Amino acid sequence: MTKRSRRSHSPAFKAKVALAALKGDKTLAELAQQYDVHPNQITDWKKQLQERVSEVFETGKSTTVEPPVDVTVLHAKIGQLTLENDFLSGALSKAGLLSGKR
DSSP: OOOOOOOOOOHHHHHHHHHHHHHOSSOHHHHHHHHTSOHHHHHHHHHHHHHHHHHHTOOSOOSSOOOOOOHHHHHHHHHHHHHHHHHHHHHHHHHTOSOSOO
């Protein structure tokens, strides 16, 4: 018996399988055979869908909240790194460890 490598399924595929399981038209074994996944995995996806279905109808809350980016801090960090690179390349070239070509 050969061991199958680990697969990763897209969120759309998981949703499709979980919705098919929620419909109840087919048994878990039939769905597992149709979609080529383990019945326990279908049960887990179905449970996750049932737990998070209320998030779809929530208003005023964004599910993908990105932290605000402070551009000035990033520009300062870029300047610092550029200065350090220039200093180190100058020091290495003076020491003869860095050739003229890069």
